[in-house]
Amino acid sequence: MAAPVQGEPGYVLHRRPYRETSLLVDVLTLNHGRLGLVARGANSARSPLKAQLQPFQPLLLDWQGRSDLKTLVQLEVRDGPAPKGTVALYSGLYLNELLQRLVPEGDPLPELFACYIDSLHALADTTDVEPVLRRFEMAFAQALGYGFDWGWVTDLGREVEPRGYYCYDPGQGILAHPTPETRLQSLAGDTLLGLAAGDYGSADSRRLAKRVMRVLVDHLLQGRPLHSRSLFHKG
Incomplete structure (x- = not known):
C-alpha cells in the first residue's frame, strides 16, 4: 500500500x-x-x-x-492572499482552469507551483491583471514543454530584428516564415523585443502577447472550450 x-x-x-x-x-x-x-x-x-x-x-x-x-x-x-475584485477573481479562476484542464495528473511542477503562488499574490495586490496573466501563461507554457523566447527566431536561429515582422506557431515559437498551420502573422519585431525584455505594459505588447497566448491555449485545448473565459464577457 x-x-x-x-x-x-x-x-x-x-x-x-x-x-x-x-x-x-x-x-x-x-x-x-x-x-x-x-x-x-x-x-x-x-x-x-x-x-x-x-x-x-x-x-x-x-x-x-x-x-x-x-x-x-x-x-x-494557512494564511495567504486571495484575488480581490471581480476581474481578479475571474483571473484566478482562469488560472485554476488552465491548471485543472491541461496539467498532467501526478506530474510535479514546482516552478509552476511557485509561479501560481506569485500570481495569486499579484492578483491580490493589483487591478491590472493582464501582465499577471501573461507571465503566468509563459511559465505555464514552459512547464508543459511549449516555452519559447519572444526575441528568438526559431527557423532562422537568430535574434528578432526590430524592424522585422514575424509569425507564431505553438509548436515552434517565433518564426520568420509561416507554415501552412500558422495562424498568427505580422508580429512586429520591436514589440516582440519589448516582450523579451519584460515589457507587458504598453498597449502593443499587451495586444500581441494576448493574441499569442490565446493561440497557444487554444492549441493545447484542442478545440475544447475554456469556461472561465465567458466570465470576462459577463462581468
Whole structure:
C-alpha cells in the first residue's frame, strides 16, 4: 500500500459533489502535482471541510490510498492572499482552469507551483491583471514543454530584428516564415523585443502577447472550450 502523504502544500483548483455527502476535489500540490482527492462527508451540513476546501486558500494536505483517486485524511488551512475584485477573481479562476484542464495528473511542477503562488499574490495586490496573466501563461507554457523566447527566431536561429515582422506557431515559437498551420502573422519585431525584455505594459505588447497566448491555449485545448473565459464577457 502506498505510504500516506502528510503536510503537503496545495491549493484547490476545482471541486464538485461526489456520491451523497462527499466532494471530489482537484488540487495542485508542490511535490505530487495535480491530483484528485475524495473528501468524505465534506458536502454535509456539519462538515467544516466544505468551507475550508476553497479556491486560492493555501492548505497543508494529508491523504492516503493506492488508486489514482486518493482519500483526504485531514487538512490545515494557512494564511495567504486571495484575488480581490471581480476581474481578479475571474483571473484566478482562469488560472485554476488552465491548471485543472491541461496539467498532467501526478506530474510535479514546482516552478509552476511557485509561479501560481506569485500570481495569486499579484492578483491580490493589483487591478491590472493582464501582465499577471501573461507571465503566468509563459511559465505555464514552459512547464508543459511549449516555452519559447519572444526575441528568438526559431527557423532562422537568430535574434528578432526590430524592424522585422514575424509569425507564431505553438509548436515552434517565433518564426520568420509561416507554415501552412500558422495562424498568427505580422508580429512586429520591436514589440516582440519589448516582450523579451519584460515589457507587458504598453498597449502593443499587451495586444500581441494576448493574441499569442490565446493561440497557444487554444492549441493545447484542442478545440475544447475554456469556461472561465465567458466570465470576462459577463462581468
